[in-house]
Amino acid sequence: MPAPVGSPGVTATPVAGASYTRALTLLASLFFMWGFITVINNTLLPHLKSVFDLNYTQTTLIESVWFIAYFFASIPSAKLIERIGYQKSLVTGLLIMAAGAIGMILAASLPSYGVTLVMLFVIxxxxxxxxxxxxxxVAVIGPPETASSRLNLVQAMNSAGTMLAPLFGAYLILGRSKGGTAEAGVVLTQAERLADAQSVILPYVLVAVVLVVLAVIIARFPLPAMGSSISRAAKEDRKNHSLWKHRNLVFGIPAIFIYLIAEIGVANLFVNFVSQPDIANLTHEQAGRYLTFLWGGMMVGRFAGSAIMQRIPAETVLAVFSIGAFVVMLITVFTSGPVAMWALISVGLFHSIMFPTIFTLGIKGLGPLTEEGSGLLIMAIAGGALVVVQGKLADTYGLQASFLLTAVCELYILFYALWGAKVTEALPEPAAEAAE
Incomplete structure (x- = not known):
């Protein structure tokens, strides 16, 4: 995929570390916001399940539409970055998200399941x-050996957003709706469903305002650009290299895809799972607050993982965390009550370092192919769309049993850490340079 570059024909000059520090601080706010907005879905899904009287398959289809966007929008996004530059693309992305948030207000006013799906796709x-x-x-602007540590650190801000979003959603969506505060099994009248649909208007108004403000700030901030040395390799040079000779990328793409199935399945079915009488017997509003602990564990894990990876190889850390995730998922499936609930919560800690670590291991040694490899890894986030498979398993075999799918996913991550992530055909790493 094309790399984000500055103005055509401008030769890049090295940028001081302090300049990148300021840029990364601002970028951390983007990581925060997209984590926040993504996890609002975890409280939005049980809400919509109640409003539209959906089964688990229909409910998880909402999240599938969300992640299908990663598959269809990745290549157009890269081409847009190539055409208008890095900074304008960030602003455009924020404004597209704001437009989708405003569209969610329309969907709530109707209310319409179809319009909701479209607007979530836009966001x-x-x-x-x-x-x-x-x-x-973030991955390429520093030393390659600390790329996993650096991306884990910035992704911790993403986790801060995911930790706060459940509180926001539980209070402003579930807490202000009849379905969110009712006991499990209560059937709402048509009038109550229509009233509940309106509860998403205020949250998405607030989200839209914040996104527009952030877009204005990004537009006015002097962000450093990626230098010419990390732009796409010349066509003649590209003929000498192949992405598919790099084992860490070839196995890293399905690793991202499979990891997303695990993470999104846990997060989206969490509220429904812990609300069950034999687990915690909570209302959806109460369960939404416990979701904060799941994402809080992910934030803590990323800060800790960033520090640990300064001394221990990323592959080793990833292997240990995948084993931990596998164990707690088995506990979730084969126990009940608070033990099952807290086991599911604890998987957030073990999932914490997986995405940023797999991502940086996947692009390690790609050299001039880094941007294309990165694009394929981002496209693999579409794996979250297969959460609908877990929804089907939940409808067929029961919600608790469906988490066996998550346990199987953890085993592939272990395989990747132990063997798949080993670098083959390593190329010289690109250097980051240049400011606008």
């Missing part, structure tokens, strides 16, 4: 544009 497309640019940017 996710804006997030995809941000992801295609920001993740490889």
């Amino acid at each position: 996710a497309s804006g997030i995809t544009l941000l992801q295609v640019a920001a993740n490889p940017y």
Whole structure:
């Protein structure tokens, strides 16, 4: 995929570390916002399940539409970055997200399941544009050996957003709706469903305002651009290299895809799971607050993982965390009550370092192919769309049993850490340079 570059024909000059520090601080706010907006879905889904009287398959289809956007929007996003530049693309992504948030207000006013799906796709497309640019940017602007540590550190801000979003959603969506505060099993009248649909208007008004303000700030901030040395390799040079000779990328793409199935399945079915009488017997509003602990564990894990990876190889840390995730998912499936609930919560800690670590291991040694490899890894986020498979398993075999799918996903991550992530055909790493 094309790398974000500055003005055509301008020769890049090295940028001081302090300049990148300021840029990364601002980019951290983007990581925060897209994490926040993504996880609002975890409280939005049980809300919509109640409003539209959906089964688990229909409910998880909402999240599938969200992640399908990553598949369809990744390549157009890269081409847009190539055409208008890195900074304008960030602003465009934020405005696309704001447009989708405003569209959610329309969907709530109707209310319409179909319009809701379309607007969530629009928001996710804006997030995809941000992801295609920001993740490889963070990964390549420092020493390659600390790329996993650096991306884990910035992704911790993403986790801060995911930790706060459930509180926001539980209070402003579930807490202000009849379905969110009712006991499990209560059937709402048509009038109550229509009233509940209106509860998403205020949250998405607030989200739209914040996104527009952030877009204005980004537009006015002197962000450093990616230098010419990390732009796409010349066509003649590209003929000498192949992405598919790099084992860490070939196995890293399905690793991202499979990891997203695990993460999104846990997050989206969490509220429904812990609300069950034999687990915690909570209302959806109460369960939404416990979701904060799941995402809080992910934030703590990323800060800790960033420090640990300064001394221990990223592959080793990833292997240990995948084993931990596998164990707690088995506990979730084969126990009940608070033990099952807290086991599911604890998987957030073990999932914490997986995405940024797999991402940086996947692009390690790609040299001039880094941008194309990054694009493929971002496209693999579409794996979250297969959460609908877990929804089907939940409808067929029961919600608790469906988490066996998550446990199987953890085993592939272990395989990747132990063997798949080993670098083959390593090329010289690109250097980051240049400011606008």
